[in-house]
Amino acid sequence: MVTDSGATVESWLVRKPVVFAVIIGATGVFLPLFTIREHRLDGGTGLSLLSASVPYSVFLTACLMVPVVISLVRMPARVRAGFLAGIGSVLIVLPWLLAATIGSSVLVERELGLGRVAPAGGFWFLILSGIILFSEFSRAAQGWTGTLLVVAISLCLFVMFWLGLLEDIAFIREYRVREERFFSELIAHLRIAAMAVGSAVLVGVPAGIASYRYPVVRKPVFSVVSGLQTIPSLALFGLMIAPLAFLSQRYPFLRQLGIRGIGNAPAIIALFLYSLLPILRNTYTSLSVMDPAVIEAGKGMGMTQKQLLFMLEIPVALPIILSGIRVASVQTVGNTTVAALIGAGGLGNFVFQGLGQAAPDLIVMGVIPIVVLAIVIDRVFGFFIGRAIPGVRTVE
């Protein structure tokens, strides 16, 4: 029974994401779930759940009805959130299971030994609806529920993969034929991104501190760094080529260090320049919004300039500085993809190869780990930022 406005607001907040998730999930049931391809360049034919398997479509529809029912029944908020996050997890895992069962059996039926099951709209929509439910409610479920569900989802997917149930999925096929290269590119990707962000931290944080301490420094530093940010990433990568090629021609020792017009060096430099702004801006802002009374207290207690910086200003500013590094990291993991264009390694190689060969499965194979990396990095930072400095409030 809804008796006061608080309850109405709460129940609407519960329902809104549920409504979105259910609409998106239901759309997924009607869209083609997979494309069945004879070979990697075949356009393929769509396979929708309704036509493929009646029992599964009934089960899926039931899954989608559960959140609606749960959001209408009266129960403690955290129990409700737990249920909804659980259903979300089921919706994330289920499409993979459908690929392993329905998809694979269609291949057998049609005698397509070398055929493949390419996830299509329905597949992604179902996962998306699961992600919406999960991310909306896993936190409200409190305790370890969210963490346990993440572990359960990862475990399910890993076990399916390990047992070979997912081998017919198109991008897994692509992965299998270049397993070794996948890992070397993954590591290259991480290395490029880490070196870029790492050097941006080494330059951006001191530059932010300097801009705060010495107002004359601020204007030039900020205009250069913000100016860099306005150059489109592709153009910046291109711009790196000529000067570095020239330098490495001119000074052979640079070439020995691996610095050439194309390859890792220009990519890292360009990504480094891109990462500077969020780190610089957050460092500067975090210091300049600090309560002047606190600084006055620090000085009044007899802290030296150095003690003031390391015992007071930096610790208090740390959560905001870390948020800047978080933004830079997530952004760089994405941008590193483009770096493949100028001959740097990384997962972008698969994406551009896929584009060149008109092989969508290969593109997907490259993109999925990039997305997963970005999410994991974001979450890891989120975890640490919330706990970095106990007394200092942080905004999520």
Add this chain to the structure above:
Amino acid sequence: MIEFDRVVKYYGTHRALDGVTFTVPDGCVTVLIGPSGCGKSTSLKLVNRLLEPDDGYVRVDGRPVKSFAVEELRRGIGYVIQSAGLLPHMTVQDNIGLVPRLLGRDKTWRRTRALDLLELIGLDPHSYARKYPSQLSGGEAQRVGVARALAANPPVLLMDEPFGAVDPLNRETLQNEFISLQRKLKKTVIFVTHDLDEAVRVADRIVLMQDGLVIQEAAPEELLGHPSNAFAREFVGTDRALKRLGRFSVSDYMSQDTSRVESEDHTSVPASATLREALSRILAVPSDQIPVRDAQNRILGSISLEAIRRAGYGGAST
């Protein structure tokens, strides 16, 4: 001893202090009082060199503050700032231990000291020591600010409205704590307040300021008895005679004679009270005198309206 010698301070073109001269004797509480914006906080910050004067001198023990190494100077001066200014990333106990830490005291010493000081300012050490400033009320934060200033046992204390955010009841308790503590510790204190009653209660000397100028520098009885100009008269208010009575103790003006005291009198006054309280109680009874009792509730003598009037008038005329 702290001396202000024709001190001038500008903020941009605004003259916040316009040739301020006054003296803060050792071991005394000197209260700076005056309307908002008259330059009280500015004066304090000139002592620990958070600000530098544009003209004139501030001297501590005869030496211009400029001649001290700034960090040494500050570590030797306890500073309670107007808005508490606790460091948000440190627990209460670490905040209190900050100056001792800068002075190289070890952890155990700092913790013991913090717990003692919490006890002293009336916050339960075990529930407050590990709290963060964001978990404190404004008044609690201010009290921790006072504890922090006392931690390294500095000879000089600068207190900028230290009890401003505390409720009236606790405020009075803290003032009394402060007074009895000061009797023991004999620190050289500059105490800033808006509140004349507070000033009268804690001050050995009062410096009344207006618009960056010192209007009067005097003992509280003197300021209340003889305000030096129209502003001072207005500032101390029409009840200045009453306020002044707050400076005198009943024990100094009572008579030992108990013959006229009727033992069934319900209204009495403790010997430790002020004449102001005694007057208030006499006005509530039909008789013109009431018994004075000690802490054990024994009758010591009596205090009469006449004696109070003489004290008030005598003060006002000398």
